[in-house]
Amino acid sequence: MTHLSVSNVCKSFGSVPVLVDQSLDVEEGEFVALLGPSGCGKSTLLQIINGLVPADRGTILLDGKDITGRTGAGRGMVFQGADLFPWRTALENVAFGLEVMGVGKAERLEQARHYLHLVGLRGFEEAWPHQLSGGMQQRVGIARAFCIRPSLLLMDEPFGALDVQTRDILQDELVRIWEAERKMVLFVTHGIEEALYLADRILVFSKRPAHVLREIVVPFERPRREEMKLDSTFLELRREISDLLRHDIHA
Numbered sequence: 020m021t022h023l024s025v026s027n028v029c030k031s032f033g034s035v036p037v038l039v040d041q042s043l044d045v046e047e048g049e050f051v052a053l054l055g056p057s058g059c060g061k062s063t064l065l066q067i068i069n070g071l072v073p074a075d076r077g078t079i080l081l082d083g084k085d086i087t088g089r090t091g092a093g094r095g096m097v098f099q100g101a102d103l104f105p106w107r108t109a110l111e112n113v114a115f116g117l118e119v120m121g122v123g124k125a126e127r128l129e130q131a132r133h134y135l136h137l138v139g140l141r142g143f144e145e146a147w148p149h150q151l152s153g154g155m156q157q158r159v160g161i162a163r164a165f166c167i168r169p170s171l172l173l174m175d176e177p178f179g180a181l182d183v184q185t186r187d188i189l190q191d192e193l194v195r196i197w198e199a200e201r202k203m204v205l206f207v208t209h210g211i212e213e214a215l216y217l218a219d220r221i222l223v224f225s226k227r228p229a230h231v232l233r234e235i236v237v238p239f240e241r242p243r244r245e246e247m248k249l250d251s252t253f254l255e256l257r258r259e260i261s262d263l264l265r266h267d268i269h270a
């Protein structure tokens with residue numbers, strides 16, 4: 020069974036403690052959102068799980084394997100900017116991870132085409148990144164992460180730099196793709212509404228050094244629908260989380 024287990028991760032930058040004994044678990048098929056004030060350590064935690072930043076202490080297990088301090092294997096990452104290779108077409112960008120994994124050309128391009136179509140970019144296979152809008156580039160970034168078939172997707176404010184309309188559209192696209200594939204997801208966001216709309220569970224982080232102020236099991240059925248944003252429970256939870264974060268910042 021797939022599972023992510025983060026245990027007692029500590030990280031300081033110089034003398035500044037950012038993460039102190041941070042632990043969390045993500046179950047198979049679960050979508051977990053991390054919400055918290057700016058600078059509390061959400062991105063650092065994601066980078067540590069991805070193996071891009073070393074932890075000072077602690078262990079990360081993915082599907083039972085110790086991946087602490089190691090990159091690659093089983094993880095796909097989507098950043099705020101899509102960060103595409105400008106010298107590769109959209110299709111070649113999506114296929115990149117499989118190329119690194121040594122998958123043959125015909126197979127990797129077929130897989131990449133599948134995911135590019137899934138994110139709504141049929142017809143843009145040969146487009147260069149500079150020919151795509153910010154939202155389209157982010158779609159390519161999402162297709163690229165899904166294409167390696169990771170057991171865990173790490174998403175660091177993937178829609179943070181987009182306009183509201185594009186963000187709403189991409190949230191729906193992500194829900195649709197994720198509901199079909201049900202990867203484990205850790206999704207960092209500043210958007211309370213976005214977290215409630217997308218996640219099964221929300222971990223609300225305190226200001227730095229981060230600890231979990233509250234864990235919220237999101238009570239809404241799937242498939243998620245836009246109308247739920249007007250539901251009284253949705254509005255109540257949104258207010259509760261907003262109050263929680265405000266009190267923590269002023270504490």
Ligand SMILES: Nc1ncnc2c1ncn2[C@@H]1O[C@H](COP(=O)(O)OP(=O)(O)OP(=O)(O)O)[C@@H](O)[C@H]1O
Binds near residue numbers: 032059062063
């Ligand atoms: N490489 C680094 N060197 C020094 N300090 C760093 C480094 N990376 C992060 N920090 C500091 O660690 C703290 C946590 O940063 P991080 O980016 O993880 O926060 P965050 O919660 O993701 O913030 P935001 O929501 O604004 O992106 C911040 O105070 C930041 O300045």
